[in-house]
Amino acid sequence: MRYQNTYVNLDARLYHKQPPTPLDNPRVGHFNTQVAEQLGWAQDDDLMTRWVDIFAGHYVPAEFEPLAMAYAGHQFGQWAGQLGDGRGLLMAQVRDNNDKLQDLHLKGIGLTPYSRMGDGRAVLRSTIREYLCGHALTQLGIPSSNALGFVVSDTSVRRERMEAGAALMRVADSHIRLGHIEWIASFAPDLLGEFTDYMIDTYYPECRDSNTPVLAFLTAVVERTARMIADWQLIGFAHGVMNTDNLSITGSTLDFGPFGFMERFDPAWINNHSDHTGRYAYQNQPAIGHWNLNVWLTHFMRLEGVTRETLADCLAPYEATFMQHYQQGLCRKLGLPHEKESLSLAFEWLTLLEDNLLDYTNSFRALLGLVAPDEHPYEQQLLATMTAELTQEAQKAWQDWSIIYLAQLELVPFEQAVNDMRTNNPVYVLRNSMAQRAISAAEQGQFEEVDRVFNLLASPYDVQDIATELDTTPPNPNAPQMPISCSS
Template sequence: MRYQNTYVNLDTRLYHEQPPTPLDNPRAGHFNTPLAQQLGWADDDELMARWVDILGGQYVPTAFKPLAMAYAGHQFGQWAGQLGDGRGLLMAQVLDNNDQLQDLHLKGIGLTPYSRMGDGRAVLRSTIREYLCGHALTQLGIPSSNALGFVVSDTKVRRERMEAGAALMRVADSHIRLGHVEWITSFAPDLLSEFTDYMIDTYYPKCRDSKAPVLAFLTAVVERTARMIADWQLIGFAHGVMNTDNLSITGSTLDFGPFGFMERFNPAWINNHSDHTGRYAYQNQPAIGHWNLNIWLPHFMRLEEVTRDGLSDCLAPYEATFMQHYQQGLCRKLGLPHEKDSLTLAFEWLTLLEDNLLDYTNSFRALLGLIAPDEHPYEQQLLATMTAELDQKAQKVWQDWSISYLAQIELVSFEQAINDMRAHNPVYVLRNSMAQRAITAAEQGQFEEVNRVFNLLADPYQVQDIATELDSTPPTPNAPQMPISCSS
């Protein structure tokens, strides 16, 4: 691998260098071979031979420089003070085959100075969920951390019950969070200028060409965050815990706790059972993204070149960027151009889904069975299943809407419409029930289901022979949702 360990060269107040605390008897869970090839890991015989030892914390390659990052954050809208990597270490930074800087971050490695009341460990169920979700979002085309692999061990970890300890090597284009800047301005304000320069030079070098590089950098973070959250909304993904310490400066999805992919469409869906007020409900994610950035930006007022008006200008593009990206994406999901009539149809369609609690993923994909049934037998069956759930009143709404929709489709390139719909409406997302079946088998020492789901999600926009009926079956309407908490 091409190592580029630069974070370790920053001021030592920003991190704590330490090795991982080994797990007992680590064993292979799953390994992401395509990602290993992208990183250059697959070209190193030692790394390939000892990947279980490395992820289990029993061996640290010489080129690795493990450290725990310090950061702070606002959690559920409240200042939480110092946080930091309480169970993870940034092990190394490398350039991948695309010359993209990637962080290798080992999660579940034991206590650090930032562990607070935690035990520094991760359990198998949450590790599998994060492993599969990062993979799922990446293959869906949404900026996200991914993972090289995970191991399970004989180390026992207590959560609601005793569970098997596990560790995961997370790969992300950055692990710098909004909370890093919050920590600096609270505990080491003299580092803000140096750290801002590092963020710009490392992650946003093109901003150096601007007359005001810092403001250009801040605007770019705002716009990337808006596009990321628009991507979440379009695919039906709910992060579940959008604290400022869980948002990356690069606009890539980071930290998978109580996440979920929308099944029965309900914009007020709360997927985190600890979120009693619904702060992080699916429909609130765009507003929370804005709130987090609005909390983050004023910290840069300490820099001489930054003014309050300048920061206001940086935040201003958020709403327009989000709305344009979301509306364009929504029209593509329907195979229509981004224009007023298309948006009217799109929002009528979402209302139909919400009023009848139809499955979000299946219903969008089913529209291929409406406009080109002969080419899409699978989608034709989805359409039949969907319409069978509609009562008489809803059937009339559906018939009226479908007539208007087909009339709009006739005005556009049919081939382009089909291509857009296939490319933006997945057949498969990581439903909670899918993840749970893989977890249940893995807790019995059987990882075949993890592998099957991993392979299924590797090509989510194509109908696959390895799929089962359960992979596309939503819960019954109004069924109690599977409780997903921050406990991991």
């Protein structure tokens, strides 16, 4: 691999250098060969032979320089003070096959100075969920951290019960969070200029071409974050814990805790059982993204040439960027051009889904069974299942809507419309029930279901033979969607 460990060269107050604490009797969980090829890991015999030992903290290659990052943050809207990598280490930074810098970050490695009341470990269930979700979002085309793989061990970890300790080698284009700047502002303000230069030169070098590179950088972060959250909304993804320490400066999804993919469509869905006020409900994610960025931006007023007015200009594109990306994506999901009539139809469609608690993923995909039934027998069956759930009144609304929709589609080349619908509406997302079946089997030492789900999610837009009926079956309409614990 092409190592480029740059973070370790920054001021030592920003991190704590330390090795991982090994897990007991580590064993193979799963390994992501695609990511290994992308990083150049697969071309290194030592890394391939000893990957279980590396992930479990038993072996640290000479080129690695493990460190725990310091950062802070606002959690559920309240200042939480110093946080940091409490159970993870930035092990190395490398240039991948596309010459893009990637972080190798090992999660579940034991105590660090930032562990607070934690034990520095991760349990198998949360490790599997993060591993599969990073993979799922990446294959859906949504910027996200991914992972090289994970191991399980005999190390016991207490959560609500005693569980098996695990470790995940996650890969992301950056692990710098909005909370890094919050930490600097509170504990080392003299580092703000140096750290801002590092972020620009490392992740946004194109901003150096601007007459005001800092403002260009801040605007770019705002716009990337807006597009990421629009992608979440389009696919029905709820992060669940959008604290400032869980948002990356690169606009890539980071830190999978109580996440969920929408099943029965309910915009007010709360997927985190600790979110008692619904702050991080699905429908609130765009507003929370704006709130987090607003908190983050104010710290840059310490820099020369940055004022409250210029920061307002940096934040201003957020809403327009989000709306444009979301509306364009929504129209593509329907195979329609981005125009007023299409958007009106799209929002009527979402209302139909919400009023009847229809499955978000299945219903969008089912439209192919309406538009091109002869070519899409699977989607025809989805359509039949969807319409069978409708009341007589809702059937009438569906018929009226579909007539107008098909007429609008005639304005678009047929193949283009079908292709847009196929490539923007997945057949498979990581439903909580899918993840739980894989976890239950893995806790019994059987990882075949993890592998099957991983392979299924590798091609989410294609109907696959390895799928089971349970992979696309939503919960009963009257059953509450499963909230997920932050405990991991």
